[in-house]
Amino acid sequence: EAGVTQSPTHLIKTRGQQATLRCSPISGHTSVYWYQQALGLGLQFLLWYDEGEERNRGNFPPRFSGRQFPNYSSELNVNALELEDSALYLCASSLLGTGETQYFGPGTRLLVL
Amino acid sequence: GENVEQHPSTLSVQEGDSAVIKCTYSDSASNYFPWYKQELGKGPQLIIDIRSNVGEKKDQRIAVTLNKTAKHFSLHITETQPEDSAVYFCAASRSSGNTGKLIFGQGTTLQVKP
Numbered sequence: 001e002a003g004v005t006q007s008p009t010h011l012i013k014t015r016g017q018q019a020t021l022r023c024s025p026i027s028g029h030t031s032v033y034w035y036q037q038a039l040g041l042g043l044q045f046l047l048w049y050d051e052g053e054e055r056n057r058g059n060f061p062p063r064f065s066g067r068q069f070p071n072y073s074s075e076l077n078v079n080a081l082e083l084e085d086s087a088l089y090l091c092a093s094s095l096l097g098t099g100e101t102q103y104f105g106p107g108t109r110l111l112v113l
Numbered sequence: 114g115e116n117v118e119q120h121p122s123t124l125s126v127q128e129g130d131s132a133v134i135k136c137t138y139s140d141s142a143s144n145y146f147p148w149y150k151q152e153l154g155k156g157p158q159l160i161i162d163i164r165s166n167v168g169e170k171k172d173q174r175i176a177v178t179l180n181k182t183a184k185h186f187s188l189h190i191t192e193t194q195p196e197d198s199a200v201y202f203c204a205a206s207r208s209s210g211n212t213g214k215l216i217f218g219q220g221t222t223l224q225v226k227p
Contacts (some may be wrong), residue, residue: 004156009173033214033215034215035215042202042217042218042219042220043157043202043204043215043217044217045214045215047217048212048213048214050213056212056213057216058214081216084189090156090157099161101147101159102147102159102161102215104156104157104158104159105156106154106155106156107155107156
């Protein structure tokens, strides 16, 4: 069974640009979660999508947004990039939201120059 | 607010010794506690999890214990091997309130010396 996949593996952008990160969940999983892992800050919850709807978001500004497609894949968009957005962005998926086991992908390393 | 404290931040043991990592959570409604192992350049991998209706769970060399009253849970690794070296994260979540999110501890870097 294929795990969670993410693309690209690495992304380099400059301040003010936009970044788009993509995630494909494990087959059969309907929930997708996004987390930010910045150096020294651990994993911070960003967004949760289930059945195409945004169900919850973490304490991040509105320039962090995303969507979930009918095939349950998801993309994370970060607008007006700032230097502190440099981080590893992790996607996870689960069968259902809320209390179900989340399985993580390998992440996308975003570097903002 | 919701918070998970994890200790120690670094842990060095000799191969064959045991390793214990401890976490404390603040949200009394938390009822699901997974542990993840993250190797360099990879995403977190689930190694074991426990729900609040169970006090202890074991899977080969790995065990997790939960004390709901004290809001503590711990990871125990016995007979450590060099391949156990990684960063370990504890996390907590609640099924009520439909938050979906995991609250992570800050991580423990485990080094197993051969």
